[in-house]
Amino acid sequence: MTTLDRTAKSPRRTPEQWTASVTNFLESGLSAPKFCKQQNISYASFSKWRQRLATKNIDQAFKSDQPASFIDVSSLMNESTHWNITLKLGNGVELILNQT
Structure with a gap:
């Protein structure tokens, strides 16, 4: 029986490298x-x-001085991604979207 060498780890990526990887994906x-x-x-x-x-992108959209007219959630549209979004429209009206 052989054991795997778990000491060889991938180098840590910076936030900028992760951003580039997500963009490339x-x-x-x-x-x-x-x-x-791959x-x-x-x-x-x-x-x-x-x-x-x-x-982070959604939080930045809400913190901007300009009112948000659109939030791009296209990165959530992946068959292997599970998500829930609740939009509170006021007066007790909520729109709930999810993908399971």
Whole structure:
């Protein structure tokens, strides 16, 4: 029985490198697991960074001085992604969107 050498880890990526990877993924047309395998990226780490960057972009849109007229959620449209979005429209009206 052989053991795997777990001391050889991939180098840590900077936030800028993760941003570039997510951008490349969005332009690739591949599924996230296929993209990660092709790029030798951990799918779990990629998913975490993809969500972190999407959340950061949405937060920045809400913090801007200009009213947001559109928030791009196209990065969420992937068959392997699960998400829930609740829009509170006022007067107790909520629009709930999800993909499971």
